[in-house]
Amino acid sequence: MFISFTRLNQIDQWRIEIYIVHLESGIITDSNDIQPLRCRRDLRMLRSYITIAIRRMAREKGYTAINVLGLAVGLVCAMLIFLYVSFELSYDRYHEKADRLYRVAVNNDARTPPALGPALQEDFPEITGFVRLLPTTGTWIMKHERNIYYENRVYWADNALFDIFTIPLNRGDSRTALEAPYTVVISEDTARKYFGEEDPMGKTIIADNGFMMLTVTGVMKNTPQNTHFQADFFISLASASQEDLGYWSWINFYTYIALSEDHSQAATEERLPGFVNRHIGEGLRERGGSFELFLQPVTDIHLHSNLEHETGANSDITYVYILSAIALFILSVACINFINLSIARFAGRIREVGLRKVFGAYRFQLIRQFLGESVLVTAMALVIALAAISLISPYFDSFAGKPVTTQFAGSGFWWLVLPAGALLVGLLSGSYPAMLLSALQPVQSVKGGSQLAAAGGLSRKVLVVIQFTISIAMIISTGILFNQMAYLQSKHPGFDKDRVIVIPTFNDVLDNFQPWKEALLQHTGVAGVTHSNSLPGLAGNIGQVSTGTIQRVDDPGNIRHDVQGLNVALDFVETLGMELLAGRSHSGAMSRDSEALNIVINETAQRVLGWNTPEEAIGQEVLFGRGWTGTVIGVVRDFHFRSMHLKIEPLVLFLGGGLHLAVRLHPGDPGRALDYIENQWLRMFPDFPFAYTFLDENIERLYRSEVRIGYVFGVFALVAVFLACLGLFALVSFTMERRTREIGVRKALGATVQQVLALLSGEFVGLVLIANVLAWPAAWLIMQRWLESFAYRTEIGWEIFFLSGVTALLITLVTIGYRVVRTALANPADVLRSE
Structure with missing residues (x-):
């Protein structure tokens, strides 16, 4: 081998040429013609680089440790965040028709009337299918033999559910699973919980404490977490009254549609005002109010939707x-x-x-x-x-x-x-x-x-x-x-959220509520007992807070205002520690409260209706959208019924109640009071498990x-x-x-x-x-x-x-x-x- 050095110029740049002598022939060959030698040379050079790098890192342990540690920490943080972001962006994208699925919403509410879906498919040829979901109100008790559980991930659904959404069935036929009345499809975890290793197909689940006998016609894979609604039970909507499913005034359903591939969201939305006018325009003009429909891509709901009555807490x-x-x-x-x-x-x-x-x-x-x-x-x-x-x-x-x-x-x-x-x-x-x-x-x-x-x-x-x-x-x-x-x-929510337990209940319990309440009040640790169809911190649950319109009877302008309604039992205001600004709350001593529509309103409703002071509102009559007339008997200070992301809206408290019990405890020893409450519950309602949460914890979850x-x-x-x-x-x-x-x-x-x-x-x-x-x-x-x-x-x-x-x-x-x-x-x- 000969090495030739040639000086190229005056600034110390040299060309090195290597020649190889073949000993057998004596021929001198330029190394550029010998590719195997070049490859071996490159490999030796690579090994040399790695060896030098390792030796240098060994000599400079401090710098190397800092470099590696800094990059490792940065990579860990970035990887974890990107994995989280990727998961958030994946919501509802696993559906086969994800790019063509839309939820129909009205005004600022995610819910719609049950008559909407069939009418949309009839009027819009580009709608290839629809499904309605109706979440159950509150918590249901489900029973199979000795297995009794509280369940709150229960939906009524049309038979088209499995055609619209990609929800694989392990057992059953997706085309007919929800076709017949009183049938139910359950998740695989639910099947194991109620039936163990037995085949659940054809077996019966008693729903809502005997309200319905449901036959299992399908077992679906567990609902993935990257979906905007979680369900363990889908009950056939064929079980419901078909007359009720034709109502336009029952706004409690979620309506989903699938568009054909050649139609856009914008083109369909342009025709929705005319659709509304054809179907309910006359009623809207008579009653006032608005009914503006719009479409939401299903893949956008989790990160882009913050409507009233979402199926669950969305992200942003x-x-x-x-x-x-x-x-x-x-x-x-x-x-x-x-x-x-x-x-x-x-x-x-x-x-x-x-x-x-x-x-x-x-x-x-x-x-x-x-x-x-x-x-x-x-x-x-x-x-x-x-x-x-x-x-x-x-x-x-x-x-x-x-x-x-x-x-x-x-x-x-x-x-x-x-x-x-x-x-x-x-x-x-x-x-x-x-x-x-x-x-x-x-x-x-x-x-x-x-x-x-x-x-x-x-x-x-x-x-x-x-x-x-x-x-x-x-x-x-x-x-x-x-x-x-x-x-x-630290901001006062307008009520006392501490030391209040929330107990899910059922109609059978409410039938015997008064004796149970009286038994609880005999304990020195119990300060108050009431119930309602919703409570602060539970407002995200579905079907609990009604919406409508309200106006003053003496209003010459006939101006209607949107209002939310809450059904409450006696002592609701006192049990939750709300502040009465004027008038009184509902009272059992006032028989008229039960016979007439006497209402308690919040400050915002008082101001919206044009009364300057709470005292001015007392005794005034109001007219609701359905033609009911009510009398204001009390005004309470504004309280945050929902998350503080949202403004306080006009709210009316009606005398009624609902499936959420609230028990206020006195300061002192809550453990003894809770033991007493549980014993009284099991004594009077032995068929119902006793479960409770704390109101302040529910609010913190928001x-x-x-x-x-x-x-x-x-x-x-x-x-x-x-x-x-x-x-x-x-x-x-x-x-x-x-x-x-x-x-x-x-x-x-x-x-x-x-x-x-x-x-x-x-x-x-x-x-x-x-x-x-x-x-x-x-x-x-x-x-x-x-x-x-x-x-x-x-x-x-x-x-x-x-x-x-x-x-x-x-x-x-x-x-x-x-x-x-x-x-x-x-x-x-x-x-x-x-x-």
Whole structure:
């Protein structure tokens, strides 16, 4: 083998040519013609790169650990968030007709009348099918032999259910499962719960304590969690009165339609006003009010719908955007941290680069080497991240309340995406340091020139500013979010939510309610007993709060107002601790309350109806949409019946009641009172299991998603700060190495340690101040928009911005303190001697 060196020009660029001599023939062959040799050479070079990278990482354990840890933490956070976001975006997309399925809603209500579906299919040829779902009111008791359970995931449904939605049946025929009256399809978990390992087909379930005998005609797969309605029972709507199913005034059903592939949502919606006018236009003109129909894509309901009477608590697309931004921020901070650490680490490799270039290394080879080292570090971080996710996934799923990470283990897609994403992160993070380092000129590199510092100084500072801008904005956002949650929890709801238990009940119980109530009131721990068709914190349950219109009898303008109605028993106002502003509540001593339509209204209804004071409303008559006339006997202070996302609306309390018992306990020993209540229940209603919840816990559930988001913000804000500190530490390390000789000269010329500390710290404090200036308006704009989703919200005060800024400065000083003090205290003689 012969090696030829040819000087190309005067700036030390050389061409190295390798020739191979074949010993048998003596022929000299250019190596470019021998591909196997080149492949072996490339493999040897690759092994050399890996060996060098491993040796260097072993020598620089501190930098390597910080790099790998920072990237691993960033990858874990980003992966978990993206898995959660992916799950949220997957709601109802598993249906075969998902892109053609729509829910029909009216005004601001998700519910519609039962007559709507058949009429729509008759008038609109593009509607290929419809299904109606009617959730049961409250909790039902289901029984098979000795197995008795409370159930609240029960729906009535048309036979077309399994044609519209993709709900696979393990047993039964999906085309006829709900065709006959008094038939039911149950989930596989429900089948095991009631029938064990027996075949449930054809067996009977007694529903609603003997109200119906249902024959099992199908067993479906469990409803997945990524759907907007959860069901364990589907009862045939053929069991209901067909006359009732023709009503337009019974607004309690969810109506879903499927459009043909060649028709759009907009084209169908354009014709809905004419449809309404044809079917109920005359009645609307007589009674007043509005009936505006619109379509909602089924795939949009979970993240884009917040109507009255949703099938369950939906999420918000805003949270998806916020979480996605957090994931990108965390990943960006980790990448910036990686870049800064790489530049700081590569600063000691300038001479190595120069020597490699002198000996013929091309820039592409250097870039490939440095990118390879970056990818190797990223691969190590990925292995750690995957191991961490597998360990914490059960806890994350429990915290999220959803099987978010189960799709990770069972999906080949994620096993491809995550390594590919990590590889991309490694390439992007390593590109800038590799390009910067490989661009150095050989002669100056060999002499230890400072081109790297000059080229990357501004960029590194910009990256640190970006890191701290993100971190400070997240700290501010977390503070505002927790302030809002504290505000919601501290704001008086208009009633006393403490020490109230809620018991689901049934008509048989209500028939004997008065003796049971009297027995409870004999205990010193019981303060009050009542019942109603809904309670605060349960407003999301279906079919409990009626809606209608109301107007003053003496109103010359004949103006109708939308109103909500709640059926309550005696002592409802007193048991829930509401404040009467004028008049009285319903009383058993007043026989007229039972004979006539005497009502109690809230402040909002009083103001909407035009009475200036609560006292002015007492004794006034009102007219309801169905032609009923009522008399106002009391006005209560406004109370939050629903989430504080929504404004308080006009509300009327009718004397009646419903399937939700409320028992107020006296302060003291609630345990004894609860034992007494349970004993009295089992004594009088032995066929019904005793179950209860606390009213304050039900109300807290209304804000569970916000609380979870708050904790997510807090955790990831800490992660962002941690990673930003690593990046700042890298910049400090690089700067201290670069300015060691300068500091030695300054100290030799008389500079004090305090002056040196101020000089070195000032640069980094300035970067954090710039980050504050950028983060404050960004955080304010984002959180102000989030707060607008609440009808009742806290104000954003200056204190949170000030405290976040001070916190960031303190973190900065702590992070840079060690390296700055160490440099400032160094002996100038030793520094200058080493230089």
